[in-house]
Amino acid sequence: MTPINHVAGRAIPFGRKNVDTDVIIPAQYLKTITREGLGRGAFETIRREPGNIFDTPEFAGAPILLAGDNFGCGSSREHAAWALLDLGLICVIAPSFSDIFSGNAFKNGILTVVLPQDAVDRLMEVAQSHPIDVDLESQTVTTPFQDRFTFEIDAFRKHCLLEGLDEVGLTLAQGDIIAAHEGRLRADLPFLASANA
Amino acid sequence: MPNTNNSGPRTLYEKIWDAHVVERRDDGTCLVYIDRHLVHEVTSPQAFEALRVAGRKVRRPDLTLAVPDHNLPTTARRDAAGKPIPIADAESAAQLDALTRNAPAFGIRLIGDADAEQGIVHVVGPEQGFSLPGATIVCGDSHTACHGGLGALAFGIGTSEVEHVLATQTLLLKQSKSMEVRVEGDLGPGVSAKDVVLHITGVVGAAGGTGYVIEYTGSAIRDLSIEGRLTISNMAIEHGARAGLVAPDETTFAYVKGRPYAPKGADWDKAVAWWQSLASDPGATYDKVVVINAADIQPTVTWGTSPEDTVAIGGVVPSPDSFADESKRQAAAKSLDYMGLTPGQRMVDVEVQNIFIGSCTNSRIEDLRAAAEVLRGRHKAANVKWAIVVPGSGLVKAQAEAEGLHTVFIEAGLEWREPGCSACLGMNPDKVPAGERCASTSNRNFVGRQGPGARTHLVSPAMAAAAAVTGRLTDVRELMR
Numbered sequence: 001m002t003p004i005n006h007v008a009g010r011a012i013p014f015g016r017k018n019v020d021t022d023v024i025i026p027a028q029y030l031k032t033i034t035r036e037g038l039g040r041g042a043f044e045t046i047r048r049e050p051g052n053i054f055d056t057p058e059f060a061g062a063p064i065l066l067a068g069d070n071f072g073c074g075s076s077r078e079h080a081a082w083a084l085l086d087l088g089l090i091c092v093i094a095p096s097f098s099d100i101f102s103g104n105a106f107k108n109g110i111l112t113v114v115l116p117q118d119a120v121d122r123l124m125e126v127a128q129s130h131p132i133d134v135d136l137e138s139q140t141v142t143t144p145f146q147d148r149f150t151f152e153i154d155a156f157r158k159h160c161l162l163e164g165l166d167e168v169g170l171t172l173a174q175g176d177i178i179a180a181h182e183g184r185l186r187a188d189l190p191f192l193a194s195a196n197a
Numbered sequence: 198m199p200n201t202n203n204s205g206p207r208t209l210y211e212k213i214w215d216a217h218v219v220e221r222r223d224d225g226t227c228l229v230y231i232d233r234h235l236v237h238e239v240t241s242p243q244a245f246e247a248l249r250v251a252g253r254k255v256r257r258p259d260l261t262l263a264v265p266d267h268n269l270p271t272t273a274r275r276d277a278a279g280k281p282i283p284i285a286d287a288e289s290a291a292q293l294d295a296l297t298r299n300a301p302a303f304g305i306r307l308i309g310d311a312d313a314e315q316g317i318v319h320v321v322g323p324e325q326g327f328s329l330p331g332a333t334i335v336c337g338d339s340h341t342a343c344h345g346g347l348g349a350l351a352f353g354i355g356t357s358e359v360e361h362v363l364a365t366q367t368l369l370l371k372q373s374k375s376m377e378v379r380v381e382g383d384l385g386p387g388v389s390a391k392d393v394v395l396h397i398t399g400v401v402g403a404a405g406g407t408g409y410v411i412e413y414t415g416s417a418i419r420d421l422s423i424e425g426r427l428t429i430s431n432m433a434i435e436h437g438a439r440a441g442l443v444a445p446d447e448t449t450f451a452y453v454k455g456r457p458y459a460p461k462g463a464d465w466d467k468a469v470a471w472w473q474s475l476a477s478d479p480g481a482t483y484d485k486v487v488v489i490n491a492a493d494i495q496p497t498v499t500w501g502t503s504p505e506d507t508v509a510i511g512g513v514v515p516s517p518d519s520f521a522d523e524s525k526r527q528a529a530a531k532s533l534d535y536m537g538l539t540p541g542q543r544m545v546d547v548e549v550q551n552i553f554i555g556s557c558t559n560s561r562i563e564d565l566r567a568a569a570e571v572l573r574g575r576h577k578a579a580n581v582k583w584a585i586v587v588p589g590s591g592l593v594k595a596q597a598e599a600e601g602l603h604t605v606f607i608e609a610g611l612e613w614r615e616p617g618c619s620a621c622l623g624m625n626p627d628k629v630p631a632g633e634r635c636a637s638t639s640n641r642n643f644v645g646r647q648g649p650g651a652r653t654h655l656v657s658p659a660m661a662a663a664a665a666v667t668g669r670l671t672d673v674r675e676l677m678r
Contacts, residue, residue: 030239031239031268031288031289031291031292031624032242032243032288033242033243033246033291033292033295034242034243034246035243035246035247076355078243078355078356078357082243100355104355104357107357108357167357167361167369168247168251168253168360168361168364168365169251171228171361171364171365171367171369172253172364172365174219174220174228174365175365177219177220177228178219178228178230178256178365178366178367181219181230182230182366185230189216189331189467189468189471190460190464190467191329191460191464191465191467191468192232192329192331192332194259194260195233195259195260195262195327195458196259196458197306197325197327197457197458
């Protein structure tokens with residue numbers, strides 16, 4: 001996973017509340033076999049509207065998305081996180097996120113930043129014309145106008161994001177205790193320890 | 198046992214949990230060992246892709262079993278010459294092809310579409326003895342709770358978790374709260390396991406089990422066959438619980454014994470002794486208890502677009518105003534609009550144009566027997582345009598044919614299909630047309646679940662058969678002989 005610390009650049013001032021995963025990536029895109037390329041279906045219904053914020057040239061390649069309350073609610077599809085990554089979005093700032101979405105985002109190296117609504121409102125204003133700056137190490141979001149907002153993040157998640165550690169890699173590093181458990185299983189519950197037809 | 202956190206009398210869930218904790222962390226997160234992993238074609242391609250990109254292997258391919266089910270057509274898969282018939286939908290074909298390539302590439306056994314044992318993962322696992330009591334079982338599918346009917350701790354996972362299990366045979370989890378749903382007494386004639394679980398879902402609510410693992414107890418549950426128990430635990434997720442389970446007993450042991458993957462010889466005796474020790478201890482407590490009187494359960498149908506929208510077949514469509522909660526009032530009004538129903542309308546007056554007998558909830562041999570019993574010597578009504586019976590596996594299909602059940606279905610005007618998930622979610626060509634109704638033995642009546650605009654009424658197999666005969670939702674007890 002790509003380590004993430006400093007994210008600086010334009011932020012898409014989206015701001016909508018209760019954006020569900022069907023809006024982020026519609027169900028017809030679930031029949032894929034790769035994580036790449038889902039950007040073509042991301043926010044499809046919104047992007048059908050002429051002049052929508054996602055296809056405004058000055059936000060092309062923006063790494064940050066500003067969203068409203070309860071971002072990522074609905075189905076558990078991980079495709080929502082993959083779709084954002086494919087659009088180049090690596091940080092989402094909102095007043096709140098659905099639990100499942102923020103877990104999926106984390107597992108894919110996307111930083112989700114929770115800030116109060118008034119802070120998000122201010123960032124929405126700045127983002128219309130200026131870049132913003134997110135620093136994970138110091139847990140701050142700043143603007144060229146001296147705005148400075150701090151955010152909370154789970155210490156384990158912060159560590160993983162900063163180091164680019166993925167959960168699979170971390171657990172693989174515990175191979176010895178997993179092997180010890182398998183040893184106990186073979187001794188105590190051999191019928192669970194292996195499956196033979 | 199390692200890392201036991203639960204002291205004193207323990208529940209079935211706590212005993213299985215304790216036996217599988219590899220490591221407990223300070224914040225309560227546990228690294229939990231997974232005994233059996235079922236893989237299908239929809240949620241696995243990106244997990245295999247991630248392993249490949251990172252140069253990682255599958256830790257225990259021998260504890261992993263791959264079975265395609267969601268995308269497979271249920272029409273003939275081979276032509277007269279025995280050659281595979283290509284799948285029309287390119288994306289379905291690509292997902293199936295990916296599983297066919299990934300399983301052998303990572304050393305995993307694949308039960309493919311040409312194999313006699315192929316079927317819905319949640320039917321195949323128990324049928325093969327791959328799913329065992331006391332085991333932790335996962336699959337990238339929310340109906341994995343199904344295997345809990347054997348007394349396993351089974352639950353659905355996302356694609357990143359599929360990758361995590363493939364690579365490490367473990368998951369990072371926090372222990373859930375426990376709930377007991379006790380159903381005491383005898384079920385009346387015409388009342389099946391499906392009616393019990395629909396009734397439970399109505400009582401507990403679609404989100405009532407969120408954060409809990411449910412143990413189904415009581416004489417009505419103990420009296421059920423394994424097929425019936427699998428039907429109950431299958432729908433644990435429909436009342437919000439990630440897992441639901443029934444304590445293993447003599448009925449369970451008799452079901453498991455002799456199946457291809459079942460323990461043999463000395464291992465079998467050891468297994469039975471351990472399984473017998475798993476029943477919740479006297480004095481073990483649950484965080485929440487729900488008690489249901491079996492005599493209160495009628496043949497049950499759904500009227501709305503959430504599985505909690507249940508009503509006895511003799512009842513009427515409720516008025517949105519009858520709900521205390523404002524958000525439920527709004528949801529009910531929206532549901533009735535989608536379903537094309539009016540408050541006060543009798544459920545038995547609702548006409549259906551489609552019948553689906555199948556899905557991981559109700560496609561086992563007992564389900565087919567119950568449906569055939571109602572259909573024997575009868576014919577579907579003229580207004581029923583499409584009626585299909587989709588066995589849960591190739592072995593269920595073969596058993597049904599040995600008993601002549603397929604002839605009963607065909608003579609009644611129903612189609613006898615190949616095994617798979619089919620019209621439960623319509624990822625394959627089996628869909629219900631927009632605006633039409635389906636009496637369906639599946640598990641979800643969500644908006645668009647069986648096809649865009651499709652209107653689903655969840656019922657038991659016998660009730661689906663009764664609806665086929667009369668062309669409307671019907672109390673099966675009126676057709677019983």
